[in-house]
Amino acid sequence: QRMSEAKLHGRKTGKGFYDYADDAKKPEPVKDDALYQQIFLRIISMLINEAVEAKRLGIANDEDLELAMQKGVNYPKGLLAWGKEIGYTKISENLQSLYEEYQEDRYRQSPLLRKLN
Numbered sequence: 001q002r003m004s005e006a007k008l009h010g011r012k013t014g015k016g017f018y019d020y021a022d023d024a025k026k027p028e029p030v031k032d033d034a035l036y037q038q039i040f041l042r043i044i045s046m047l048i049n050e051a052v053e054a055k056r057l058g059i060a061n062d063e064d065l066e067l068a069m070q071k072g073v074n075y076p077k078g079l080l081a082w083g084k085e086i087g088y089t090k091i092s093e094n095l096q097s098l099y100e101e102y103q104e105d106r107y108r109q110s111p112l113l114r115k116l117n
Contacts, residue, residue: 051079
């Protein structure tokens with residue numbers, strides 16, 4: 001709100017959170033591989049958990065789940081294959097850790113995921 005009140009509307013006015021002048025120095029992104037891996041593991045764990053739950057509920061079989069992710073979402077591999085590659089134990093431990101930290105249902109594990117450990 002303060003930015004708007006100061007008429008700092010970004011590209012429209014040439015200033016905002018960033019300086020859009022032609023000679024302005026562009027900020028360099030910070031590269032943190034450990035943070036990248038942590039974020040990736042959180043996201044992929046949740047996706048794999050959902051795929052395993054869909055399998056458990058009989059929504060789709062293994063082949064359909066893998067095909068949907070590869071052809072429909074353009075993932076390089078299916079979520080079940082990714083789960084096997086990363087290790088279901090690691091996925092399960094990651095989700096358990098997230099659940100203990102945040103106490104949110106989105107980190108609740110599928111009962112089948114626990115059995116795949």
